[in-house]
Amino acid sequence: MEPASLENLHVLYQSTHFIVVNKHWDIRIDSKMWYEKQTVQSQLRHRFPELADPGTYYGFRFCHQLDFSTSGALCVALNKAAAGRAYRCFKDRLVTKAYLALLRGSVEKLKTTLDFAIGKNTSQGKTHMMCIEGTEGCENPKPCQTELTVLEYGLYDGDPVTKVLLQPLTGRTHQLRVHCSAIGHPIVGDFTYSLRTDGAPYRMMLHAYLLRIPLEDEPICVTAPDPFLPSVDPKWVSQCLLQPLEGALDGLLGCGLAPGSQGLESQSTGEEEETNSKVSMETEEQRAQCQQWLCEWALH
Incomplete structure (x- = not known):
């Protein structure tokens, strides 16, 4: 970028009430x-002063x-009433967000729920960080969950990533x-949560890909273009596709999007459902191939 x-x-x-922008990773x-x-605020003032x-x-x-x-989809309300409507969706946990990331190493579980309570780190020198419950100095941890789905295995600048x-x-x-x-499996380029060891990449590889506010x-419903493609960053080399991004989104969004949604196809049809079932069958085969590839890679 x-x-x-x-x-x-x-x-x-x-629209009259909202703007969604693709936030730059370095702003x-x-x-x-x-x-x-x-x-982003100064960019908006420059572009839309009125x-x-x-x-x-x-x-x-x-x-x-x-x-x-972090880059990706960021929603801005253009008036107080619109902000209030969006706030209620966030407050009621009706909003769907999905992020793309490159993680260090090969994540073994292909789909998992990360369930670690998170609190503020009060340890000396780490007060700008958060930490999981049970960590020394972890203050007031609160429950939180993240769904993780593996999409691809590959290399970033020669090192294994997922x-x-x-x-x-x-x-x-x-x-x-x-x-x-x-x-x-810290995020590639996350200097803070790699304990200051991962400083070489030009950015942290975390991107807000999907934002749906009902x-x-x-x-x-918008998507911000995937920045983790070899055509965008040649240091990222995909070696094994396990799950196409579109298939993972279908599973995440369930029965499809409401008419009028932006950035993705709207309501699912019978033909699309048939196609999705074929993708699931292919994914099982890809899974076996990838597991074999990982075993072979571990021997080198």
Whole structure:
């Protein structure tokens, strides 16, 4: 992806009430620091000065948060009423979010639920971090869950990695980063949760791929283009496709999307269901092939 700038704001969806942008991996959503000139907020002001709300501190109401080093779909409300409707969807846990990530090593379980309570780390020198329950200095841990689905095995800059789809079922600070680190597979480029060992990649490989907000009057469903492709980053080399991304999303979204949704196909048809069943059969064969490949790789 090109470097962050005021001009390269990538809009995925726009209406009278909402804008969804593809947040750059090297930019904050907003900042009170005078020296941080480039933020999503400043990009929005530059691109849409007429839409800024003078009644807010930042000019725009962000419906949710993404970490500084996380890219992907970010929803912005353009008025107070729209923000309230979106907030209720988040509060009632009706929103579906799915992230793509590259994890260090080969994740063995192809589909698993990561269930670690997360609290704030009060240990000296780690107060900017979160940690799992049972860790020394872990304060006020709260239950949280993440669904992990393995998509591909491959290499990043010559080292074994796994491409996964992550669905947070709760919304704790740094949840995906902490959960992946807790199972021994930190996100590639996550300097903080690799205990300062993974600093070589140009970014942290975590991307908010899917965002679905089931608003009654304006259902929103967008996807932000997958950045973890060899054509985008040649250091990533896929060696074994286990589950196509589209198939994993079908399972995540269940019976399909409401008409009018953006970024994906709408309602499922009988023909599509037949195709999906064929994909499932093929996935079983791919699974066996990948397991064999992993065994052979371990011998080298």
